[in-house]
Amino acid sequence: xxNKQFIDAWNKIAPDSAADARMLDAILARNQAMRQTKKGEVxxxxxxxNRKWLAAAACLIVVAxxxxxxxxxxxxxxxxxxxxxxxxxxxxxxxxxxxSLAYLTEAELFAPEWRxxxxxxxxxxxxxxxxxxxxxxxxxxxxxIVSIEVVEVxxxxxxxxxxxxxxxxxxxxxxxRRTDTSVSSQMTVGTRGIFMPMxxxxxxxxxxNGGTLFLLDIAEYGxxxxxxxxxxxxxxxxxxxxxxxxxAADAADMDxxxxxxxxxxxx
Numbered sequence: 155x156x157n158k159q160f161i162d163a164w165n166k167i168a169p170d171s172a173a174d175a176r177m178l179d180a181i182l183a184r185n186q187a188m189r190q191t192k193k194g195e196v197x198x199x200x201x202x203x204n205r206k207w208l209a210a211a212a213c214l215i216v217v218a219x220x221x222x223x224x225x226x227x228x229x230x231x232x233x234x235x236x237x238x239x240x241x242x243x244x245x246x247x248x249x250x251x252x253x254s255l256a257y258l259t260e261a262e263l264f265a266p267e268w269r270x271x272x273x274x275x276x277x278x279x280x281x282x283x284x285x286x287x288x289x290x291x292x293x294x295x296x297x298x299i300v301s302i303e304v305v306e307v308x309x310x311x312x313x314x315x316x317x318x319x320x321x322x323x324x325x326x327x328x329x330x331r332r333t334d335t336s337v338s339s340q341m342t343v344g345t346r347g348i349f350m351p352m353x354x355x356x357x358x359x360x361x362x363n364g365g366t367l368f369l370l371d372i373a374e375y376g377x378x379x380x381x382x383x384x385x386x387x388x389x390x391x392x393x394x395x396x397x398x399x400x401x402a403a404d405a406a407d408m409d410x411x412x413x414x415x416x417x418x419x420x421x
Contacts, residue, residue, distance in 0.1 A: 231286075231372055238365030241372055244287040247296040247325035255334055255379050260399060263350075263382055264418040266309070271352040273383075274310030274375065275419060277412075278302040280345040281317060285325040286372075290365035298322040299373055300341050302349060309419055310353065320351045321369060321376035335380025340393055347386040348408075348415055351375035385411045 231241040266273060282301040287294050303317050312318060324335040326342065341347075354369045354376060361367075369376060377383050385394040387408045394411070396403045402414040 233367070233371040235368045236359075236366055236371050238291050238363075239367045240289040241286055241367070242289075244285045244296055244325065247285045247287065255381060258382070258398070260401060260418065261421075263398065264421075268352055268378060271355065271358065272310060273350055273352055274312050275308035275348065275350045275415065276304045276310065276312055276314075277306040277308070277348050278304045278318075278346070280341050280343055280347075283326050283341065283343055285327070288360075288367060290362040290367070293363035293365075295362065296325050298324065298326045298338075298341075300326075305346075308348075308415060312353075318375055319373040320349065321373040323377060323380045337382075337384050337386065337393055337395060338377060338380035340386055340388070341384070345386055345388075346408075347384055348411060349377075349385075350383040351377050385415070 229242050233239060233241060262268075264273075279302065280300050281303050283298060284300075285296065285298045287296050298321075300320050300322060301317050302320055304312050304314050307314055322335070322338045322341065324338065326339055352375065354374060356368075356370065358369045359366055360369060381395045382398050385392055385402075385408070392405055392408055392411050394402070394405075396405075399414070401418070402411060405411050405414060
């Protein structure tokens with residue numbers, strides 16, 4: 155979220171190509187006037203000064219673009235529609251409660267929808283991991299958001315080359331691994347895998363302790379749980395819930411997983 159704020163702020167502040175041209179014309183005109191009244195070496199000195207001034211100005215613009223969202227938001231996420239909720243980064247998230255997972259068949263796990271939401275399927279690379287705390291009027295829920303660069307699309311409206319934000323059911327790293335998040339807890343920066351998250355829509359929300367969080371305010375996608383809907387490529391072999399995907403129980407590498415996923419989605 156912070157990266158998006160930086161980009162949005164930069165886009166609002168940075169001059170467009172027309173403004174660039176006007177600035178350059180003004181500088182050249184000023185230099186030309188100085189050249190007509192001073193010696194040639196003065197023109198050269200002024201030209202160098204202007205280049206340095208432009209570089210300094212560009213640095214100031216970048217600093218402003220970075221500082222503005224931090225000053226305005228105080229590190230909190232900008233929530234457009236949610237009420238009674240605050241979301242902010244969590245530096246040292248605690249462990250959580252273990253949840254029991256409802257049994258789903260392989261066919262149900264590969265269904266195009268789950269609980270009324272589209273289930274995408276794509277191969278991607280984890281670029282960023284951010285642990286967060288969702289504060290519902292004082293009642294706290296610790297989660298994580300991973301930014302994933304999409305490499306290849308197997309199903310869904312997501313596009314290859316795009317970066318999507320996926321909400322995880324628990325934080326990543328430290329002592330926060332739980333039995334129901336043994337897969338999602340291993341989604342560290344640089345992890346490659348095949349992900350099948352649900353796509354949030356305008357009506358997807360989480361309600362707790364009188365607060366309502368519309369999930370699109372913080373991420374475009376989310377995992378149904380931390381065990382299923384993801385296959386991670388790790389040095390010792392693919393990491394996934396082998397008990398849930400019986401057809402891939404003997405998979406030795408990600409090539410086996412790709413063939414399995416393709417076959418399941420083709421049925």
